[in-house]
Amino acid sequence: MDITCSKEERNLLERVAAAAEKLNTDAYLIGGFVRDKFLGRSSKDADIMCIGDGMALAQAFAESFSPALKVTLFKNFGTAQVKLPQGFEIEFVGARKESYAAHSRKPKVSEGTLQDDQNRRDFTINAMAVSLRRSNFGSLIDPFNGIMDMEQKLIRTPLEPDQTFSDDPLRMMRAIRFAAQLQFTIHPDTFAAIHRNRNRLSIVSQERITTELNKIIQSKKPSIGFDLLYKSGLLEIFFPQMIALAGVEIIEGKGHKDNFYHTLQVLDNVAYRSDKLWLRWAAILHDIAKPATKRFEPQHGWTFHGHDALGQKMCTGIFRNLKLPMTEPLKYVGKLVALHLRPISLTKEEITDSAMRRLLFDAGDDLEDLMILCESDITSKNKFKVRRYLDNFALVKKRLQEVEESDKIRNWQPPIGGDVVMKVFGLSPCREVGLIKTAVREAILDGEVPNNYDDAYAFMIQKAAELGLKPV
Known part of the structure; x- marks a missing residue:
């Protein structure tokens, strides 16, 4: 043969x-x-x-x-x-x-x-x-x-490309998927036809589009596919929120990075470190709310305050529009988007046990994936700056491991829960129960109260007294 x-x-x-x-x-x-x-x-x-x-x-x-x-x-x-x-x-x-x-x-x-x-x-x-x-x-x-x-290493249609793509517009997504998977180049005539016929994608079901998109995301270097989706005009049709990341605005000589291409770099960095599809989706969406939160402050330059929290909220609509699973994958991706600034912020300040305990508690079983995302988010053309951040990040990972070994806080449940609060004070589910339960949890995470039942119980009695409650 x-x-x-x-x-x-x-x-x-x-x-x-x-x-x-x-x-x-x-x-x-x-x-x-x-x-x-x-x-x-x-x-x-x-x-x-x-x-x-x-x-x-x-x-x-x-x-x-x-x-x-x-x-x-x-x-x-x-x-x-x-x-x-x-x-x-x-x-x-x-x-x-x-x-x-x-x-x-x-x-x-x-x-x-x-x-x-x-x-x-x-x-x-x-x-x-x-x-x-x-x-x-x-x-x-x-x-x-x-x-x-x-x-x-060329992707080319057998017959005239306009007819090929007009007949079955999903082939435009497949062309880009093969280019990403094989790291081939799409023939200029074929790529021009994709751009001309991009609006034909509207007759293809979102499920079929997303299947091809996920295959692009799972390729060795997914940025190849996303760059082609962007330049062809296809990405704007089914994922406009990502298009909004593109471009640089300059005011008073100060510009921010192009968040579209930064996102692609982070995605490639994650792909290098992990095969997990939903971790790669977290990379795609980690900065998705930056356009909505972008502000220029004369003293500080460009800011994106709250893009982590808003990004988590945006995940729901994006998953729904793209027909992605509205179950555990959404919860996981939203969680990583919400937390993606936390480990990096710890490299810029004194690392306290309290901050470490909170991160361990909030990240739980997804801590390792969060750390992959955050390490991948360290991008710069300045190699010395990247090395400095990575070195600081290594200190954070080491300190997290030490706190985890000493406090066993990951996936931890406080010794005092809502059932105990209701029983001690003769309460039905109400606002006060939530306040007391949260206060106990926060006090332990902050290191103000030792992580045991007796000390937590004493703190519960004290906090309840402040709310005018007494044990029954």
């Missing part, structure tokens, strides 16, 4: 070829598996296209492999999927040609030839096919020079 396959993969493809010959049909390996093999990337799924009935070929392949092997049929789409025991998936489909209506990205599909099927592919690097016919098994069929584009 022209592509390098493992022995197991070749055996599977030879089984497909034998099943196709039995049905007297031509079959081809096509799409992402072919691309990834040429690029030396591992792949756990393959697409098989045949001239005729893809579902029948799937059944024939499965029967030759094992009578117990299950075939999942998707009759509405004319496709079938076979999941093999070793975790490899093969999808079978008949060759087809497509035609699109202006209002929809869902095509009218009819049977087609190999050429029809390659014409409908999104990019040249995904249109390459490998023959599974016995007479030319393993030969490459590459009518659009996908191999050359891979050598030149």
Whole structure:
């Protein structure tokens, strides 16, 4: 074969070829598996296209492999999927040609030839096919020079790009996703067509857009994708809050940093340190409220007071608009956005045990992720300044570890809770219960009261007396 396959993969493809010959049909390996093999990337799924009935070929392949092997049929789409025991998936489909209506990205599909099927592919690097016919098994069929584009690291459409993107606007997101994942360049003509057709994205569901966006975020260097989304005009369509970060304003000779490109740097820094999707989202949103809180003060220059708290609130609307999970991921991202200034502020002041206890208590199990975000937020063109901040930050991390070991405050619950307050003073849930409970917690975190039941109880009695309450 022209592509390098493992022995197991070749055996599977030879089984497909034998099943196709039995049905007297031509079959081809096509799409992402072919691309990834040429690029030396591992792949756990393959697409098989045949001239005729893809579902029948799937059944024939499965029967030759094992009578117990299950075939999942998707009759509405004319496709079938076979999941093999070793975790490899093969999808079978008949060759087809497509035609699109202006209002929809869902095509009218009819049977087609190999050429029809390659014409409908999104990019040249995904249109390459490998023959599974016995007479030319393993030969490459590459009518659009996908191999050359891979050598030149180019993303390009097989046919005229305006038609490709107008037919299925999600392909614009996919072009940028592949550019980010593979670190390829989008061909100038193709990129210009993305910009011209950007408003066509409105016919694509937000769920599909966000799926592609998350794949961009999970790439090795996500800033590549976000920069392309910004310059193409796509980002403004579905994520205008991020566009608002872009640009620099200068008053009296004083300018602030471009918070859009700062955010991309922080995102890349986090991506270098962690694969966690939602931690990367926290990087994207950590400064999202800066445009709304930006003020110029003659004595201090530009300020963004409260952007951490407002940013946490903005997360809810952004998650809702982007159809991201309104559950634990939102809570987690909002929490990190709200706390992202805290560790950095500790590098600029005397580190007190009280401040450390509060950070440990508020961050809980997410402290390590918060520290990754904050360390990634230290960006500057001045290498000495960055080194100084990182050194100070290392002191904060060391001090946090010491306080955690001595006080065990992380995920801590105060020894006096609301149930104790209500029982001692004969109260139902009310404002006074909350005041007393909060006062006890704050006093322990501030180090004013030792972290034990007896001292906390005595403080509770004292605080209640100030509110005119006595034990029953």
